Amino acid sequence: MQYTNLKRIYFIGIGGIGMSALARYFHFNNVVVTGYDRTETALTKQLQQEGIAIHFTDDIALADLNADLIIYTPAIPKEHKEYNYFLANGYPIRKRAQVLGELSASKFTIAIAGSHGKTTVSSMIAWILKHSGYDCTAFLGGISANFNSNFVAGKNDVMVIEADEFDRSFLQLHPDIAVITAVDSDHLEIYGTQQELEKTFTEFAHQVTEKGKVVLKSSLPILKNIKREKYSYSINDTNADLFVADYKITLSGSQVRLNNGMQYKLIYPGIHNIENSVAASSVALLLGIEKNNIISALNVFNGVHRRFEIMYQNDAIVFIDDYAHHPEEIAMFLKSVRAIYTGKKITAIFQPHLFTRTRDLAEGFSESLSIADEVLLLPIYPARELPIEGVSSAMIYNNILSPSKHLMEKENLLEYIQTQPLEIVCTIGAGDIDKLVEPIARTLKQKNPQL
Structure with a gap:
């Protein structure tokens, strides 16, 4: 589907963290964006302040019947009145993941997946790319403290996308660099078993383009099954391509030294965030960003809202x-x-x-x-x-x-x-x-x- 000629887009579930980032993207690109959500939140209030009209009652009389496209979240119930009206009346309808997949098809895409850690890693990568001057457009699964948003506008063809495993949504993407942070049991109502979850993450890794690369935590059991160019990272595995040689945690943050000589301070607390910084550094290095630029970005990375x-x-x-x-x-x-x-x-x-x-x-x-x-x-x-x-x-x-x-x-x-x-x-x-x-x-x- 072509998105350049769209005038009006209506979102069902616009208040979700992923949906709101996409809504902000189209709003930024001068599309008339409106939407529904079940609950008013701080995020929906922010969207309204930015000029996006939102209502909170499932009522087709309140919806934009002139919309060129309906974007919905799979989290809505099957009996949702607005969704079923648009479906019955032949409106073009897309899931958020489908839209992201189509938007990113012609871009250099960095997609970050994992049962945890993906929001912080996505935010770190986007911040490094922006801070270094490399630039990117980013769709994040949380509100980055550095950007004060879950959407980052860029001027080049690089996209950073947080890839959601719920409903197998991430299989809509064909990234140039895929990052996998964790494959722990979750969404078993979708996958049924841990084995099926791992199989699907492996499938995601194989979605990378012909010359694409996969960056993943060295301890993941799926590593051996991935038949693509791959780079591993770790906080403690000295066999990984990039790992933490030494770190120290204090009340004011973490001092980190990597095996490649990089040294930086994270003011964003947490042992897990040290590991997240190694994942983000791995991607930045693959992009050819200078070590000093990565270090200076990480030194002033302020974290993500509601993460420690x-x-x-x-x-x-x-x-x-x-x-x-x-x-x-x-x-x-x-x-x-x-x-x-x-x-x-x-x-x-x-x-x-x-x-x-x-x-x-x-x-x-x-x-x-x-x-x-x-x-x-x-x-x-x-x-x-x-x-x-x-x-x-x-x-x-x-x-x-x-x-x-x-x-x-x-x-x-x-x-x-x-x-x-x-x-x-x-x-x-x-x-x-x-x-x-x-x-x-x-x-x-x-x-x-x-x-």
């Missing part, structure tokens, strides 16, 4: 917010918190995301959350799913080994925070737990005012 984001701190307490919603992500996050704030009591407030994910990974959630000294478990955020009988946060709660653990409703959380002794407070999850971040921060400020 410090919301409040003083001498008595630290409050960190993180998007982690998979057991491996939570474990890496809490291990990093433990490494930075040695000897401090860690209170983890976790909202599970999806009934299927909770059902499939409950044991892993229990194990990773047990790294914290105290766990406050909120009810499951359903997102696109209906409840599953017998599946609740109690499945996780029962096997948590932390000295203190509580099943808690949202409305009781602030009172608990106000009355209990706390040192390191962490909100964790991909649902609407972000709506609690500001109230928690206010409560902690009142309880522990900055000295």
Whole structure:
């Protein structure tokens, strides 16, 4: 499909992080963009402030019936009225992934996939390319602190795309460089088994162009199955092409030295983010960007919204917010918190995301959350799913080994925070737990005012 002549595009699910980046792209290119989303959020408010009209009721009378194209997210329910109207009346309809695949077909595309880490790596790559003058257009799965957006406009033919494995969306892409950060069990409601997930990631790697390259973590089991030019990276594997020779974590960030002599400081905390920086550096080096330019970019990389984001701190307490919603992500996050704030009591407030994910990974959630000294478990955020009988946060709660653990409703959380002794407070999850971040921060400020 040709996108250059489109005048009006209507988005169903425009408030999603991936959909909103695409909406911003077309808006930037002078297309009239409007859309629907189920819930008003800070992101939808930003889109409205940028000039994109959005409504929050599934009502065809409110939709743009003159749209040249309808773009939808697969997360919408099958009975969605607007979607079914457009489908029945012959409107051109595309999934977000299809549009990205077609937009990037004629571009030099760098696609970053993985069950975790992909948003940070995508943001790091985009920042290095922009900061060095290489330039790019980027579609990110989070709000980059450096760009204050999930969309970055560029003037050349290079595209950086965060590639989503949900619904096998990333198979729409044919990248020149594919990056794979992790292949941990997730979206098993789609894939069924870990083996099928690995098979699909391998298929994604083989989507690269004839002279394309694959950059991936050296410990991934799929590495041996990939029959393309490949480059490995690691935080600790000295057999990888690029690895961390030495690092030191402090309260002010991480000092990192790579085996190729590169040395830089990350002000963005977390052991996992050291590894993410190696992945991003691998891509930049393959593009021929000078080491000094990579170093200078990483030195001033400010991270991604809701990724180890410090919301409040003083001498008595630290409050960190993180998007982690998979057991491996939570474990890496809490291990990093433990490494930075040695000897401090860690209170983890976790909202599970999806009934299927909770059902499939409950044991892993229990194990990773047990790294914290105290766990406050909120009810499951359903997102696109209906409840599953017998599946609740109690499945996780029962096997948590932390000295203190509580099943808690949202409305009781602030009172608990106000009355209990706390040192390191962490909100964790991909649902609407972000709506609690500001109230928690206010409560902690009142309880522990900055000295």
